[in-house]
Amino acid sequence: MFHWLEKHPFFFSVAVFLVISFAGLVEILPNFAQQSRPTIGTAPYSTLELAGRHVYIKNSCNACHSQLVRPFKSETDRYGHYSLSGEYAYDRPFLWGSKRTGPDLMRVGNYRTTDWHENHMKDPASVVPGSIMPAYRWMYINNTDINTAFAEQLTIAQFFSVPYNKPVPMKDGSSIIVKMGGSVAEANALALEEAKVIVADMKDQDVKDAVARGEIPEIVAIIAYMNSLK
Amino acid sequence: MNKIYLWGIIVTVLMLVFTYIPLAISEGGLNDDIVNIITIAGAVALILITVLVVIKYVRQMQVDTATGELADENWDGIGKYKNSIPTGWAVAFLLTMVWGTWYMTIGYPVNSYSQIGEYNEDTEVHNAKYQAKYGDFTGDKLVEMGESIFLAECKVCHGINADGIDGKAADLNSRISAQTVKYVIEKGSDYQLIGSAMPMSDRNGLFNVNTGALITDAEIDIVSTFVANGMSGEGAEVYAGACAACHGADGKGMDYVAPNIATYTPALVVNILNFGKKGHMGVMPKFDRLNDKQKEAVGAYITSISK
Amino acid sequence: MENHPLEYDYTVAKMFMLTTIILGIVGMLIGVILAFQLAYPGLNLMLGEGLAEYTNFSRLRPLHTDAVVFGFTLSGIFATWYYIGQRVLKVSMAESKLLMFLGKLHFWLYLVVIVAAVVSLFMGITSSKEYAEFEWPIDILVVVVWVIFGAGMFGLIGIRREKSLYISVWYYIATFLGIAMLYLFNNMAIPTMFGVSDIGESGVGVWYHSVSMYAGTNDALVQWWYGHNAVAFGFTVPIVAMIYYFLPKESGQAIYSYKLSLLSFWALMFLYLWAGGHHLLYSTVPDWLQTMGSIFSVILILPSWGSAINMLLTMKGEWQQVAASPLIKFMVLSSTFYMFSTLEGPIQAIKSVNAIAHFTDWIVGHVHDGTLGWVGFMIMAALYHMAPRLFKREIYSKSLMTAQFWIQTVGVVLYFTSMWIAGITQGMMWRAHDEFGNLAYSFIDTVTVLHPYYVIRSVGGLLYLIGFFMFAYNIYKTMSARKVEESELQNATPMGA
Numbered sequence A: 001m002f003h004w005l006e007k008h009p010f011f012f013s014v015a016v017f018l019v020i021s022f023a024g025l026v027e028i029l030p031n032f033a034q035q036s037r038p039t040i041g042t043a044p045y046s047t048l049e050l051a052g053r054h055v056y057i058k059n060s061c062n063a064c065h066s067q068l069v070r071p072f073k074s075e076t077d078r079y080g081h082y083s084l085s086g087e088y089a090y091d092r093p094f095l096w097g098s099k100r101t102g103p104d105l106m107r108v109g110n111y112r113t114t115d116w117h118e119n120h121m122k123d124p125a126s127v128v129p130g131s132i133m134p135a136y137r138w139m140y141i142n143n144t145d146i147n148t149a150f151a152e153q154l155t156i157a158q159f160f161s162v163p164y165n166k167p168v169p170m171k172d173g174s175s176i177i178v179k180m181g182g183s184v185a186e187a188n189a190l191a192l193e194e195a196k197v198i199v200a201d202m203k204d205q206d207v208k209d210a211v212a213r214g215e216i217p218e219i220v221a222i223i224a225y226m227n228s229l230k
Numbered sequence B: 001m002n003k004i005y006l007w008g009i010i011v012t013v014l015m016l017v018f019t020y021i022p023l024a025i026s027e028g029g030l031n032d033d034i035v036n037i038i039t040i041a042g043a044v045a046l047i048l049i050t051v052l053v054v055i056k057y058v059r060q061m062q063v064d065t066a067t068g069e070l071a072d073e074n075w076d077g078i079g080k081y082k083n084s085i086p087t088g089w090a091v092a093f094l095l096t097m098v099w100g101t102w103y104m105t106i107g108y109p110v111n112s113y114s115q116i117g118e119y120n121e122d123t124e125v126h127n128a129k130y131q132a133k134y135g136d137f138t139g140d141k142l143v144e145m146g147e148s149i150f151l152a153e154c155k156v157c158h159g160i161n162a163d164g165i166d167g168k169a170a171d172l173n174s175r176i177s178a179q180t181v182k183y184v185i186e187k188g189s190d191y192q193l194i195g196s197a198m199p200m201s202d203r204n205g206l207f208n209v210n211t212g213a214l215i216t217d218a219e220i221d222i223v224s225t226f227v228a229n230g231m232s233g234e235g236a237e238v239y240a241g242a243c244a245a246c247h248g249a250d251g252k253g254m255d256y257v258a259p260n261i262a263t264y265t266p267a268l269v270v271n272i273l274n275f276g277k278k279g280h281m282g283v284m285p286k287f288d289r290l291n292d293k294q295k296e297a298v299g300a301y302i303t304s305i306s307k
Numbered sequence C: 001m002e003n004h005p006l007e008y009d010y011t012v013a014k015m016f017m018l019t020t021i022i023l024g025i026v027g028m029l030i031g032v033i034l035a036f037q038l039a040y041p042g043l044n045l046m047l048g049e050g051l052a053e054y055t056n057f058s059r060l061r062p063l064h065t066d067a068v069v070f071g072f073t074l075s076g077i078f079a080t081w082y083y084i085g086q087r088v089l090k091v092s093m094a095e096s097k098l099l100m101f102l103g104k105l106h107f108w109l110y111l112v113v114i115v116a117a118v119v120s121l122f123m124g125i126t127s128s129k130e131y132a133e134f135e136w137p138i139d140i141l142v143v144v145v146w147v148i149f150g151a152g153m154f155g156l157i158g159i160r161r162e163k164s165l166y167i168s169v170w171y172y173i174a175t176f177l178g179i180a181m182l183y184l185f186n187n188m189a190i191p192t193m194f195g196v197s198d199i200g201e202s203g204v205g206v207w208y209h210s211v212s213m214y215a216g217t218n219d220a221l222v223q224w225w226y227g228h229n230a231v232a233f234g235f236t237v238p239i240v241a242m243i244y245y246f247l248p249k250e251s252g253q254a255i256y257s258y259k260l261s262l263l264s265f266w267a268l269m270f271l272y273l274w275a276g277g278h279h280l281l282y283s284t285v286p287d288w289l290q291t292m293g294s295i296f297s298v299i300l301i302l303p304s305w306g307s308a309i310n311m312l313l314t315m316k317g318e319w320q321q322v323a324a325s326p327l328i329k330f331m332v333l334s335s336t337f338y339m340f341s342t343l344e345g346p347i348q349a350i351k352s353v354n355a356i357a358h359f360t361d362w363i364v365g366h367v368h369d370g371t372l373g374w375v376g377f378m379i380m381a382a383l384y385h386m387a388p389r390l391f392k393r394e395i396y397s398k399s400l401m402t403a404q405f406w407i408q409t410v411g412v413v414l415y416f417t418s419m420w421i422a423g424i425t426q427g428m429m430w431r432a433h434d435e436f437g438n439l440a441y442s443f444i445d446t447v448t449v450l451h452p453y454y455v456i457r458s459v460g461g462l463l464y465l466i467g468f469f470m471f472a473y474n475i476y477k478t479m480s481a482r483k484v485e486e487s488e489l490q491n492a493t494p495m496g497a
């Protein structure tokens, strides 16, 4: 039969295709049916956090940092509770990474703070001697693209029913509402509100001034994102 | 001896040495950790199997000759023999397939493995082992344990010498800096430093009984230096008049009223680890993922290094 | 017309040969820079503070992977297809104006994709998915290029004179189908310009941004089903296609066992796709899927080794050729590294081993004994074999080639042994608890300990790059050397001193 296939390229190709698509059908489709639901306490990203996530992706932080705490004692000691599937329900794309040149950041919001990030991102080795992480000084100057983050919020709310402006249940029984603007102007205003909270804990005068002027440097967005990782 | 065998031995020995190096560097070597043991075994198997199999085929290149019946077909001058499949390969392939089928249909379901189940068991064993060990640590042993935790968890902010890296975080070698005192007097403090909610009011609530008025800028400066100097020097009167009522004459604090501001105590540090705090330097995150003994141990360590 | 020999038309093969070399240099140069940046982070500022955004490790890393995967390797695949395809199917591209046109269109559009990819990655436009970083506008172009490649391939097959397909052609067809299926599924995304705000604004933000169709665990599953098989259909299947042609051709030996090639092919096709789960061990994907990934990885050893063994056995009794020809050395060592990495992979896919290996440099070591030792060596060998036939000239220098072989071999060995130590060390340090039951090391302790190994790796990588420059130079000089007769080009490649 194989010999016959080798003389009939069309059927050969069909045979190869059937053989290689088999695994996908068995392994992937079932998991799609079983939608990954958010765990209680997992909320969608706010506008500024999402913009920060874009900064993270733009600079490929995921090349060095994972966001996946594996269920080992040594990892839960270092990073906190192991990851649960539902915690990633709003992660598009997922950012688990495949290399830990730097530590996991899945829950970094629990044990690092705005002021620390401010120092660290400017010059990692000054805070952590021996660090090989690059310094991200331009983030203190370049402004964040809030509009694209807003566009993404609109898209995921419309196509994937991500619950913006709706109550999201929290672990303690309460619920919170993650706001999304109704217009570009409103979205920018919301992001600026968030930014003000962050810069209140920062020291860099230029960044503070920028936010006072209504701009949002990338560093503010990425810190908002880091703080949201819990 | 044939050169190929010599090379095989050299490569194998070198790779075994390379595999040994991590064991030598990492604390405790295999550490009784089954994962370490399996990994090293895997690495060694990888070296041995590859070297042996490659030597086998290189020997065939050296001493054997190509034989077999040629098939009729020929592409661009390339022919092919009708040789059958090498037996060793076929047997190994069959065995892995049988093993795989067995594992997927019988071994795995019967085993009903779950990685979270495994985690829970491991954690229980770990906790039981160490609780038994450090449960009644006191004194130096506790300080030593605290130091190891400090170096793993805290040094990224407080620095390896706990000096706070140029004011980026608190210098833990001395109880408190003048700046912090000043900041607290002006802004108040609300971080459950005594273990329960009992905020210290800001300057507008701080009354100096000596003068009968609210504390002044000059008084703040002077008392801050006084406290930061280990409760000595100028400013004793202001302290006595404005602060001693709560923090005690010696600054050692009073239960349920105000924390010790003269020295660190394990209890104070534990409270900071439980609730975190925010000051003029920045935010100290809470560390509630440490267990009680670990918190007590860092508390003992910080108390031991601070003046 | 059957009477005189066919004149094969290598125009397109030559074009892709050029991009193989240029993109190889670009990709590996960036790789060397990355390696040095990890050893000496000051190099993140190598062009000064102002350009740091574009020269730092994190911005360059996807450029390295994409340049070597979609630039160097893919160009090599195309170049060899446009060479091997004609010869084993016994048709010339010159016989069909349409196929010639498709071939050239394929090349030029490919070049457009490469330029767009480089520019966008430098700008930081990426979807973050490994080996699928491009945003949707480039994805669409990629699909177009791929369809043209396929059309040309099946077109050539359609007008073939050789009735049955040679083994290499099986593998090229599989490459085409596999990548087509995987790439489409993994890149499904919705452009965010379609989002509409309450007051009716749309087209908000940058036009090229999109959001993945899948979220979280599902996204990871699709990504690594893709990622693993991108390795399968980019770094394995087409490279096997090459060795099945070039090794027997260059050595003049017949393939050792047809049955073995047959069985290995179909087993590889079936088994590879199941193993993607080994990138997701101990993650939040279901346990059974992870187990499946581990099991299939182990079974996968045999079909992989099947091809390699078939190649080694083809050289049975031909040690004098191995000793005499650097070109054959490249291919023999290449299949050896193929065996090494396809045993290393399955061992790393065992859950307990992966608990240490995952996230560490041991994986990076595995990647590079595969890519440098197997993919790189094989592609260079292929080009060395093709060059005299493309340019009708003798290889410029055999001694340069021999020197290159040894320099690069040392380079690969330094690379993977240093990463072997680094990875296992780091993995064990992360897990270590001290006598009190607390973590023994802070994260930074596990970084600084790697410095010497990062230095060794950089040196190894540099040696490999130097070797690649020697290769490029040798090919360049070949193009301008003395012409040789067609008859001299039957099997072994004629080489100068």
Ligand code: HEM
Binding pocket: A098, C130, C227, C231, C235, C236, C275, C278, C279, C297, C298, C300, C301, C304, C338, C341, C342, C343, C344, C345, C346, C348, C349, C354, C357, C358, C359, C363, C366, C367, C369, C370, C371, C374, C375
């Ligand atoms: C039997 C064959 C193979 C198996 C079972 C296998 C298995 C693996 C495993 C377990 C990982 C590590 C996943 C992780 O923990 O992060 C991995 C990563 C990788 N392997 Fe293989 N491997 C095989 C062959 C190869 C070959 C021949 C190459 C290339 C020439 C290759 C290239 C890669 C690459 C590029 C990665 C890195 C993926 C990433 O995380 O970015 N593999 N492989």
Ligand code: HEM
Binding pocket: A063, A098, A099, A101, C027, C028, C029, C031, C032, C033, C034, C035, C061, C064, C065, C068, C069, C072, C073, C130, C363, C364, C367, C368, C371, C372, C375, C376, C457, C458, C460, C461, C462, C464, C465
């Ligand atoms: C001159 C030789 C090369 C050097 C010095 C080099 C260096 C590097 C470095 C430093 C990394 C990043 C590792 C990390 O993040 O820790 C990397 C990643 C990678 N390189 Fe290379 N590289 C070279 C050649 C190649 C070639 C020729 C290929 C493919 C044909 C390749 C494929 C890859 C892949 C797939 C990754 C990603 C691995 C992963 O994510 O696990 N490299 N390389």
Ligand SMILES: [Ca+2]
Binding pocket: A098, A099, C130
């Ligand atoms: Ca990777």
Ligand SMILES: [Ca+2]
Binding pocket: C127, C132, C133, C134, C135, C136, C139, C187
């Ligand atoms: Ca894409």
Ligand SMILES: [Cu+2]
Binding pocket: C227, C228, C229, C231, C275, C276, C278, C279
């Ligand atoms: Cu894989």
